[in-house]
Amino acid sequence: MRTVLVLGERAVREAKRTPDALLPTLLIPIFFLIVNTGQAAKIFPTGSTPWLEGQSYAAFQLPATLLLAASFGTAALYLVEEIENGYFDKLRATPISRGSLALGRLSAEALKSTLMTIVILAIAFPFGIRIASGVVGVVLLVLLTAGWAVGYSGFLQFVALKTRNAAATNSAGLIFFPLLFLTPNFVPRGLLARPMEIAATFNPVTYVMEALRSLILVDLDWAVIGVGFLVTGGFVGLTLWMNIRTMAKYD
Amino acid sequence: MTPPTDSLAPEMTNSVPAISARGLVKTFTGRSGTVEAVRGVDLTVQPGEVFGFLGPNGAGKSTTVRMLTTLTGITGGSASVAGVDVASDPDGVRHKIGVALQEAGLDMRQTGRELVVLQARLFGLSRADAGKRAEELLELVELSDAADRLIKGYSGGMKRRLDLASALVHRPDVLFLDEPTTGLDPSSRLVVWDEVRRINAKGTTVFLTTQYLEEADQLCERLAIIDDGKIVTEGTPATLKAELKARRGLEADPTLDDVFLDVTGRRRERGAGEVSEVAS
Numbered sequence: 001m002r003t004v005l006v007l008g009e010r011a012v013r014e015a016k017r018t019p020d021a022l023l024p025t026l027l028i029p030i031f032f033l034i035v036n037t038g039q040a041a042k043i044f045p046t047g048s049t050p051w052l053e054g055q056s057y058a059a060f061q062l063p064a065t066l067l068l069a070a071s072f073g074t075a076a077l078y079l080v081e082e083i084e085n086g087y088f089d090k091l092r093a094t095p096i097s098r099g100s101l102a103l104g105r106l107s108a109e110a111l112k113s114t115l116m117t118i119v120i121l122a123i124a125f126p127f128g129i130r131i132a133s134g135v136v137g138v139v140l141l142v143l144l145t146a147g148w149a150v151g152y153s154g155f156l157q158f159v160a161l162k163t164r165n166a167a168a169t170n171s172a173g174l175i176f177f178p179l180l181f182l183t184p185n186f187v188p189r190g191l192l193a194r195p196m197e198i199a200a201t202f203n204p205v206t207y208v209m210e211a212l213r214s215l216i217l218v219d220l221d222w223a224v225i226g227v228g229f230l231v232t233g234g235f236v237g238l239t240l241w242m243n244i245r246t247m248a249k250y251d
Numbered sequence: 252m253t254p255p256t257d258s259l260a261p262e263m264t265n266s267v268p269a270i271s272a273r274g275l276v277k278t279f280t281g282r283s284g285t286v287e288a289v290r291g292v293d294l295t296v297q298p299g300e301v302f303g304f305l306g307p308n309g310a311g312k313s314t315t316v317r318m319l320t321t322l323t324g325i326t327g328g329s330a331s332v333a334g335v336d337v338a339s340d341p342d343g344v345r346h347k348i349g350v351a352l353q354e355a356g357l358d359m360r361q362t363g364r365e366l367v368v369l370q371a372r373l374f375g376l377s378r379a380d381a382g383k384r385a386e387e388l389l390e391l392v393e394l395s396d397a398a399d400r401l402i403k404g405y406s407g408g409m410k411r412r413l414d415l416a417s418a419l420v421h422r423p424d425v426l427f428l429d430e431p432t433t434g435l436d437p438s439s440r441l442v443v444w445d446e447v448r449r450i451n452a453k454g455t456t457v458f459l460t461t462q463y464l465e466e467a468d469q470l471c472e473r474l475a476i477i478d479d480g481k482i483v484t485e486g487t488p489a490t491l492k493a494e495l496k497a498r499r500g501l502e503a504d505p506t507l508d509d510v511f512l513d514v515t516g517r518r519r520e521r522g523a524g525e526v527s528e529v530a531s
Contacts, residue, residue, distance in 0.1 A: 006372045014360045017401075086356025089322050090417070094373040095345035251279075251323050 003096045007104025008111070014078065015112055025072035026116055030123065033058065033065040040186060051188050053217040059129045063212035064185050065120060066145045067205065070113045071176040073153030075105035076160040076169045083164050092250070102157065102243035106150045113149030117142050129216070137215040140225060144215075147232040148208055152176065154239030161246040179205045207231040267334040269425050269456035270296035270319060276327030277314050288314040290480035291328065296473075298424070301447065301457040303471030305464065307515060311480040312460040313353065316429050319458070320350050333424040346374075349418030349426040349455075353433060356414070359403035363394055363413050366402060367420060374421035381420075388416040392446060408439025415446055425456045432466060444470060464507040478515045 015022060041057040052060055082088040091101060121131070121138070131137045159172040182199045183206045189197055200206045211228020214221045275292040278285050289311040296302040306312045317323035319330055321341040330337040333347035358366055364385050371381035389398045392412035397405065405413065411431060418426060428447065432440040440463075447470055451457050461467055467474050468488050475485040484491060491510045495501070499513075512518060 003373055006369060010358070010361065010365070010369055013365070014358075017360050082356075082358065085359070086352055086354050087358050088356070089352055090350065090356045090370075090414075091373070092322055093320055093345055093348070093350040094370070095342045096373050249324075 003100040004103045004107050007091075007100065008107035011075065011078070011105045011108030012111060015074070015108065018074075021074050022112070025069060025074075026119060028072070029065040029069040030120065032068060033061055033124075036061050036064070036186070044187075051191075051217075053132065055130065055132075055217055056128055058124070058127060059216050060213065061185075062120075062124060062129060062216055063209045064180060064183075066117055066141070066212060067148060067209060068176070068180065069116045069120060070145050070149035071152045071173070071180075073109045073112070073149055073156060075109050075153045076156035076173075077166060079105065079157055079160045080164065080166045080169050083160070084166075092247075098244050098247040099240070101247055102154070102240060105157065106153055106240075109149045109153040110146040113146040114142050117145045131216055132218055133215045133220045137220060140220075141212060141215045144208065144211060144225075144228055144232060147229070147236055151232060151235035151239050154236065154243055158239060158242045158246060161243065161250065176205075179203060182206075183209050185209070204231045204235060267298070268295050268331075269298045269300065270294060270302070270330070270332050270458060272315075272319065272328065272330040274328030275315065275318060275325065275330055277311075277318055277323065278326045288480055289318070292477065292480075292482055294475060294482070296425075296456060296458060298456050299451070299454060300473060301451050301459060301471050303467040303474030304458065304460040304477065305462070305467055305474055305511065306460075306477035307517065308462070310477045312477055313429055315477065316352075316427055316458070316460055320348055320427050321345055322350075346421070347424045349421070349423035350429075351411075351414040351418045351427070351431055352429045357402050357410055357417075360401065362399050362401055363389060363405070363409075363416075364398040366413065367417050370417040371420040376420070384420055385416075388419055391419075391449070392416045393442075406439070408435055408442060411435060411439065411443055412446060415443070415450070419450065419455075423455060425458060426450060428457060428459045430460055430462065432461070432463065440466070464511055468507045476511060476514050483514045484510070 037056075037058040044052060044057045044060075046052055046054065046056055049057075079088065082091075121129075121141075131141065133140070156169060156172055160169045163169060182196070182203045184192060184200055189200055189206065189210070192200060207227045208231055211225045214224040214228075218224075272292055272294040275289055275294075276287070277289040278287045280286075292311070292315055304312055304315065314323065318325050319332055319337060321337060321344050325338050332344045335343040335347060337344050361369070367385035367388055368378075368381045371384045372378065376384060385398075386395075389395050392415055394409060394412055394416065397409060402410065402413065415428075415431070431447070432443050435443065444466070447457055447459070457470075459467075459470060471488065473485070473487050474491075475482050477483065486494070488507055492505050492507065495505045495510050495513055499505075
């Protein structure tokens with residue numbers, strides 16, 4: 001755990017020194033929140049749309065914004081850079097566990113995601129968006145989003161380790177867009193056309209999104225929240241295992 | 252500058268070789284087929300030696316180093332470093348070795364001090380001890396003044412010295428230096444040579460790969476030349492040169508370069524204004 005924190009601290013320092021890499025990861029999700037809300041808010045007015053639970057359509061869109069921001073991690077691209085310049089070998093020659101090596105940068109992604117979520121919420125609150133589940137809900141929202149950030153960055157880190165190529169790693173990051181649009185992104189799952197509903201049911205992002213949405217719109221609905229945490233935990237475990245396995249066989 | 256007085260190395264007894272390899276083999280399998288990069292290397296390096304490992308480009312030098320430093324798996328044969336088996340206890344080996352690879356792999360977004368402190372902490376030192384150790388080592392490699400500058404602003408020679416310092420944080424028994432002066436200007440090269448001598452004088456065994464024969468002649472007590480994945484000769488620079496002189500009946504004293512060309516069956520040719528090494 002100590003070595004994870006040491007490596008995480010380094011990644012945080014690195015992020016602070018490259019704010020230009022961080023800014024688009026905040027601005028692009030907010031752009032999508034504004035555009036999506038602008039396009040559909042009039043179709044779904046608060047008063048006559050029961051699934052908005054009395055909030056604006058922007059509140060319904062907020063989970064997609066949070067997940068998008070959490071999926072823009074930079075850990076994998078920095079890893080490719082380190083593989084290319086040889087520093088990764090220097091780290092591999094130290095007697096730390098391969099798990100620590102995998103988790104070092106991911107722990108920084110969790111922290112970055114936490115800060116990003118707080119900033120997005122701070123921007124959203126003045127526009128009337130409320131977290132119906134209260135302070136506990138805000139904490140759970142931050143934790144769930146950070147968990148997703150670790151899982152998705154872990155997936156990209158796995159691609160980086162396998163391909164050792166910046167272009168391939170960058171392209172893999174785009175996989176999140178189809179995943180995001182195969183969710184109940186614009187309306188609840190029950191209102192989707194049947195093929196889309198089936199696709200959304202098989203898409204793990206759906207359950208994380210529904211858990212976040214439940215925290216924002218409903219209250220502490222533990223069944224929905226629990227599934228969201230289970231899916232995220234499973235995703236983190238899977239990507240971490242893939243990372244450790246790849247690092248152990250790395251030549 | 253007064254170097255720190257502590258011992259940089261190690262409690263290795265003279266009965267255990269610093270490095271031992273028997274029938275070391277490495278094959279790489281890719282889409283274009285299987286390449287045998289190292290084909291049965293036998294080596295013994297004694298504690299306290301500066302051992303040179305020479306060879307033309309692609310001969311298997313770096314692959315051998317990567318196997319001995321646990322960075323690449325061993326396909327066949329066995330190896331131990333500081334008495335620890337490389338294949339069965341890679342973490343044990345990592346505790347005993349310092350590694351400075353080709354091109355000085357460093358994290359350009361950190362300062363020199365941050366990099367050395369990080370390395371020390373990964374070897375288990377507390378934050379306070381890591382800070383003290385970094386101070387000592389940065390002084391040793393004469394980088395104290397630049398310690399708090401980002402590494403991306405360092406010159407090639409400064410990067411090499413920093414890489415050396417970071418390889419020494421845990422007082423390794425054996426230091427692996429893979430082409431430590433490639434790409435450096437002559438004065439930076441001399442500084443690195445001095446560092447290597449200083450490190451070795453404190454008891455650390457040094458395993459050095461180089462393509463510069465003068466460097467091997469200056470620094471190494473013994474050396475081996477590898478070609479096409481196999482060791483073709485081994486000995487002290489003096490004995491290798493004497494053997495060539497006697498065998499060829501030469502009047503003038505041969506250089507290490509003559510020995511190298513003789514055992515690898517290569518000659519130098521000038522083409523398009525450049526001297527290149529070609530197989531005879």
